[in-house]
Amino acid sequence: MSVPDSRFDQLISALKEHNFRLTPQRVELVRLIAVSEGHPSASQLHAKIKRKFPTMSHATVYKTLSLLKEINQVLEIDLRDDSHYDGNRPDPHPHLICVNCNKIIDGELLIDQQSIQRMEQESGYKILRPQISFYGLCPDCKEEN
Amino acid sequence: MSVPDSRFDQLISALKEHNFRLTPQRVELVRLIAVSEGHPSASQLHAKIKRKFPTMSHATVYKTLSLLKEINQVLEIDLRDDSHYDGNRPDPHPHLICVNCNKIIDGELLIDQQSIQRMEQESGYKILRPQISFYGLCPDCKEEN
DNA sequence: AATATAATCAATAATGATTATCAATAAAGA
DNA sequence: TCTTTATTGATAATCATTATTGATTATATT
The missing domain is CATH 1.10.10.10 (Winged helix-like DNA-binding domain superfamily/Winged helix DNA-binding domain)
Incomplete structure (x- = not known):
């Protein structure tokens, strides 16, 4: 229990x-x-x-x-x-996505719940699913330049 | 100038x-x-x-x-x-996207630059393009329930 | 100006993930 | 066990995006 x-x-x-x-x-x-x-x-x-x-x-x-x-x-x-x-990890968290090789890893980012509530109030939207993606280069692909 | x-x-x-x-x-x-x-x-x-x-x-x-x-x-x-x-607005900012009618509006959310740098350091990724989407219901579609 | 080189354009076809359809099947509750 | 109804699976359809290719245009060099 x-x-x-x-x-x-x-x-x-x-x-x-x-x-x-x-x-x-x-x-x-x-x-x-x-x-x-x-x-x-x-x-x-x-x-x-x-x-x-x-x-x-x-x-x-x-x-x-x-x-x-x-x-x-x-x-x-x-x-x-x-x-x-x-x-x-069903909790909202960002993903780091390599634009070169498509590798995806979890990111750690504190998402301020208050800011989200404020955004809901200002916009009138009811937020259901955040999707936070950071496109970039993974360590391996970063070197290949 | x-x-x-x-x-x-x-x-x-x-x-x-x-x-x-x-x-x-x-x-x-x-x-x-x-x-x-x-x-x-x-x-x-x-x-x-x-x-x-x-x-x-x-x-x-x-x-x-x-x-x-x-x-x-x-x-x-x-x-x-x-x-x-x-x-x-080429600066990174979130979008609110209605899952029902697909309406898109800009969101206002302070994205802490320090947190992003920390995420880059921890992951080794070089971040090029953040994409922050909040899927939800717009004011109109919210009522239709 | 003329030419060589490279970038860009437009038309077409190809790609390929996702979704729609619908008859057949099976889960869940009476 | 029976009934109801969600779910499955096979197929085909959809449709945004990309690849390809040859023609066109811009730029650099002489």
Whole structure:
């Protein structure tokens, strides 16, 4: 009870809370997300899940990721050719994205909650999902110049 | 001299500085960007520029926008189906994007330069272009629930 | 001016991630 | 077990963006 749930359990609970059905495909995708390191793309997740569910289609992966995104359990990292997902840290945080090799890592940046509230008040928007991307050069690609 | 250049002049100067040629098509696109209000998409800019240059192709618009993006004169706002551009405020600032009607407005958020430098040091990345998007509901769409 | 070189343009086709459709299937609760 | 209805999966469609290529234009050099 006082022990924090595993990431897997958190995700499953979130799906239940929102009355989404727990299909085997979903459970497996959630498992993959929970154990994933880094920031896999939809295609990469699809490739992995096909080992257990050879008939799994792209559309299903996309739909499940959309669900999880909507209930704020995964962050989407919009790249031009290929969205990636962060399933281990649902809290808003920035990503550093290499414009040369596309490597993505988590960034640490204190996001002032008060500033966000002020922005909501001034704009009248209800903010649902922050997406903070810093495009630049990773250490390796920085040297290649 | 002490009077700040117009946005148009700034953009033209930036292109010159980087030794990009000033073709009539580019000058016109820059003009459209300088006078644009809001956050036009590549298609919208293309539609406008076709009035003066009926043969202008999409590719040329994209290439010119890419140039301007690289020299940090326009911010790209990556939406899934359709990138939009902010050509009037090249300084990093957030955008509020309605997930329902796609309306985009500028946000005001003080981005602590020190935090960014710290993030660069910790990660080893060289940050070139921040992109900060807050997805949510605009005032109109907020009510429709 | 004339020529050589390089940049840019425009038209077309190709790419490829994402989404729509819809019949078949299966989860969840009675 | 039965019923309801969300979900799945196969297929095809969409559509922004990019690649390609040959023609055109600007720039530099003589």
